[in-house]
Amino acid sequence: MTGTHMIVLPGGGYAMHAAHEAEPVVDWLGGLGVRASVFRYPLNARHPEPLDALRAEIRRRRAAGARRIGLVGFSAGGHLAGLAALAPGAGPDAAVDFAVLGYAITSMETETYRPARLILLGEDADPELRRSTSLDALVTPEAPPFFVWHTAEDPYVPVEHAYRLAVALAAGQVPHALHVFAHGPHSLGLGRNAGEAAIWTTLAEAWIHEQE
Numbered sequence: 001m002t003g004t005h006m007i008v009l010p011g012g013g014y015a016m017h018a019a020h021e022a023e024p025v026v027d028w029l030g031g032l033g034v035r036a037s038v039f040r041y042p043l044n045a046r047h048p049e050p051l052d053a054l055r056a057e058i059r060r061r062r063a064a065g066a067r068r069i070g071l072v073g074f075s076a077g078g079h080l081a082g083l084a085a086l087a088p089g090a091g092p093d094a095a096v097d098f099a100v101l102g103y104a105i106t107s108m109e110t111e112t113y114r115p116a117r118l119i120l121l122g123e124d125a126d127p128e129l130r131r132s133t134s135l136d137a138l139v140t141p142e143a144p145p146f147f148v149w150h151t152a153e154d155p156y157v158p159v160e161h162a163y164r165l166a167v168a169l170a171a172g173q174v175p176h177a178l179h180v181f182a183h184g185p186h187s188l189g190l191g192r193n194a195g196e197a198a199i200w201t202t203l204a205e206a207w208i209h210e211q212e
Contacts, residue, residue, distance in 0.1 A: 003067030004097075004212065006036040007057060011075025011103075011187065014050070014119040015043060020189040021074040021102075028190055029072070032205055036072075037061075041080055047120050047133055054084050055094040068097040070211060075157060075187065076116045078104025079135070082165070085146070086138035098211040100147045100204055103154055103186055106135040106161040113157050136168035145175040147207045149200045151184035177207055 006029055010021035022038045029036040039057045041050040058069050073081030078101040085096040108117050108130040121129055131137045146169055150162035159180055169176040181197040191198045 003065070004034060004070060005061050005066035005068070006034055006070040006072055006208075007054075007061065008036055008038045009041060009054070009071060009073035009077030009081050010038065011073075011077045012043070013113065013116040014045075014076045015115070017043070017077075018074065018187060018189070021077065021187070024190055025072060028201060029208075032208065034070075034208065035066075041077075044119055046122065047129075050080050050120070051083050051087065054080060055090055058084065058090075058096065059093045062093050068211070069095070070098045070100070070208065071096055072100040072102075073104060074102045074189065076105055076113075078102055079106065079116070082106060082135040082146075083133065083138075085144050086135055086140075087132075088138075096144050098145045098147075098208075100208070101149070101162075101165070102200070103150045103157050103188070104135075104148070104161060104165075105157050106165040108133045109137075110158075110160065112161075134164075136164040139165070139168040139172045139174060141172045141174065143169065143172060143174045145211060147177045147179075147204055149179040149181070149197075149204070151181045151186075151188070151197055153183055154186045156186040177203070179203055 008025045010017045012018045026036045071081035085099045166178040184197040
């Protein structure tokens with residue numbers, strides 16, 4: 001994918017970076033011929049510090065010659081990827097061209113996943129702040145394409161998060177793919193040996209190449 005760079009954002013509830021959602025994902029993308037790197041965003045930090053840091057990384061990659069920027073985020077990293085793609089305030093040099101979200105936290109208005117919300121927004125976050133960091137509330141018709149996958153059994157980030165985002169994307173007529181697999185825990189990463197959910201990488205490969 002000439003001129004495309006993908007930034008991988010591992011999960012970890014905004015408290016850690018899950019190793020299996022970092023370099024192994026870069027290696028997988030490299031095998032597809034896609035240039036990629038891991039970005040370890042600030043942890044235990046309040047919004048908008050992680051978002052500002054990611055946007056600075058996007059600008060850096062564009063300055064280094066990336067023509068298109070894609071994001072791959074898992075869980076809390078998926079939430080950050082969605083914020084970077086959807087939140088207002090990014091200039092053209094920090095724009096996201098497409099995003100892949102795995103079992104992502106999409107809403108800060110639900111009571112799940114509470115630990116990540118407390119880290120990012122604090123105990124006393126008002127309704128306006130919670131809504132302004134909920135991906136479904138940020139979708140506009142100008143949003144970039146999304147690939148969203150989740151498992152129906154996820155006990156930590158309920159599949160409702162994927163549905164909320166997908167409904168908003170559909171309402172905005174934003175190009176997107178949604179894949180919900182019947183079985184599988186949270187934090188699957190590449191999903192190898194995970195039964196049906198293991199095919200998410202095959203599905204995503206075809207979709208990513210469509211974004212060239």
